[in-house]
Amino acid sequence: MPAVSQGPAERAPAERTRRDSVWTRLRRSRAAMTGLVLVVVFILLALLAPVFSALTGNSPFAYNPDLLGPDTAPAGPLGGISAQHWFGVEPRTGRDLFAIVSYGAQVSLLIGLAATVVSIVVGVIVGLVAGFYGGFADRLLSRLTDVIFGFPFLIFAIALSATVPASVPRTLLLILVIGFFGWPSIARVVRSETLSLKERGFVRAAAAQGTGSVRIIVREIFPNILATIIVFTTVSIPGKIGAEAALSFLGVGVNPPTPSWGRSISDAISWVQVDPMYLIFPGMALFLVTLGFNMFGDGLRDALDPAEARSESAAAADPMSAGGQP
């Protein structure tokens, strides 16, 4: 035995690739896989909307008054479902409902995803800076976070859409508004995780050996909060999609005639007695995509969590708690 050998207690645990185990655990969760399938289906629906449109010859903008009955409700059973119009047609205009839902998926997903990206980017930067630098920067950013968190989002968004000139693209405006109000929750989570990581040996060792602050944040801290950010992103997308639908429902979303689930739902409410399918299709679309992202995010968190719990302190905050926030 050499002078400095490893004692019997210095055995390493079995080697295992982390990424593989996450995917395996995700695969094993039926809920997560159902969520993933739903999400993929809706992404395909959005991407392939023009293809479907070309195949069936139905445009979301084309009026078909010939398909409407005398009371301007769709002629035929179940809102006029037929081989040509899979979801039936819209009352009063006769536009193809499937085209509206599939093009509406484009709007919903685009705004939902882009707004999420905006809020995650802002929230992560704010959280990292506040948590890592502390002191004055922390006080300033934390108060700002509190202010935005408590801001009456809907009133602000409605007021804004009334005052912003029509020349500003609505989609862009919605992305910015929803995204800008969505970052406080992620900022708080990132800040608290950064605060605890900052005290860990490897961060102190890096600082002691002269590594610059930016490099420490990027190399040492960021990789350790990445899992939290991914999970948080997934579970906050449905909230953003819901926020877009809510604004469109209130009439301050994307401008007509651009299809939108929220506006369709709003319009369908007055038709629900005569033509319930008009409400059910866009409503189900909104419900299923929200459910899909939530189930997937939930499963993803469970898949990432056991490894987390074993190797480091559990995530500081529950990302689900903010899932409903815009």
Add this chain to the structure above:
Amino acid sequence: MANTAAALEFSDHSVSFGSRIITEGVSLELVPGSILALVGESGSGKSVTALAALGLAGSAGQTGSVRLTGSAHLAGADEDLAGADADPSMELVGLEAKALRRVRGARIGVVFQEPMGAFNPMFRVGHQIAEAVRAHSASADGSIGSQVRRQLLKSGLDNPDQIMRAYPHELSGGQLQRAMIALATINSPEVLFADEPTTALDVTVQTGILDLLRQQATDEGQAVLLITHDMGVVADIADRVAVMKSGRIVETGTVRDIFHHPKSEYTRELLDAVPRLNAVVEASSAEVADRPRSTEQQSNGSAGASSSPAAVPAALAAELRAATVVHRSSGRQVTAMDSVDLAIPAGSITGLVGESGSGKSTIANVLTGGQRLTSGQAFVDGGLVSTRPTRAQRRLRSEIGVVFQDPRGSLNPRRSVGAQIAEPMRVHTDRGRRDIEARVKALLGDVRLPENFAQRYPHELSGGQRQRVAIARALALDPKLLIADEPTSALDVSVQRGVLRLLAELHEVHEFACLFISHDLAVIEQLASTVVVLQHGAIVEQGPSSQVLAHPSQAYTRELIDSAPVPDPEIQAARRAARLAA
């Protein structure tokens, strides 16, 4: 004591969680009036054996037998043992939860490691102790108060009324642990389980707690099961010792037999790995043997490791000049460091010793630029240390390497070992990839780890291996100063020994200066040529380690040395006698 019947008997007791077997075939006898020490390294199944018997180990499955014999004759048992009319002999394995609850606290008391965590912070201490009485008897509230008071007095707390009124955060760790023992023994249990009762406490406090436990056995006639990893504690108060390894008892015997004639290989290894304070052992054994004091001949280990700093007027690797740190929080001022003057000569190992809160880590933080000085100056390699470093000052930090205590926190869990060792080189040098890779391999070799560890991630390493990687990272740039803040306190002794040897070897080869921070005097003696003793943020004494540890000039240093239990039953017995006589 061979003819005394056991109060609690484990026979062929096994614990498993599902299909995972934790302990197997454990047989122990707890005899009234004596202390049985259950020793072993972390994860060997010591605590789970005791906790499972009480039904406190969650979903643990048990086989075998744990028998309360009820043969104990307690001092004053007639008045205190309320439930004595029930069948005194009972089997604990397989006992239903309700019956087990009557045993806990009434017939078996438990003292846990962390006194701060064992008390509920929201209730007064007196209330919580009274709770233990109410749980097992229907005495009137007035009498409970005086009973608690009496019990606290017995546990060595001189102002019981004040203690009873206090909330846990208002008391010190030592006071709380005494209160915990009062709580555990207030129903005069026949058996007392003490699970690492002094591990979270400072050595000077530890002595008192151990005395109290000894008194519980000797005076109150309780059968004490002392679970510990510290052989010094065992030598101090245990009568019998059971050595546990991987869930099995490898050896049982009297404390003298275990220490002087260990039968099993494992016991011998365990004892060999324990760092010993040679200075004290020699001085004390001299006293024990009634020989005249042999004075200046010792310190073979410590002087050998150092490269005789006095001979060469070496440059300073680091220096503190009248360095003071004052923390201000809500109007209160706490002095963490009180005008400390410290010089660490290049190429020497300076040991920094002191109890928790003495400012050891503050000094490390100041030197690494993590803590601003309220006044005074800090230099590393001749350059001023600043918390807001300029480019030049940051480059200066490449002259420092650091190793921290917690092996789990010392490495970034998301980056490979190789990338982490390479990081300082990427920051401070413009070496090429291949060059860095070669250097990483060399460093891994230096810390006696295989080259292919570079691709591994921290969760694939054991605690000792992680500390080795942390050392490799600290040495990546050939620093002039290595700061090691309790690098081995979280490790088992056998692993600790390997890491300490490695540090000594690396020091000889690379000739860096080292500031070695520890609460363990024996570790310091083994490694350091100079010792600095800290108390309340100020330096009490400093000098060559052989001199300071063998002939301390300050009372506090003397107290520290005397409190640290030595893994030798004779010396501890002599010291105990001396202490109790005083």
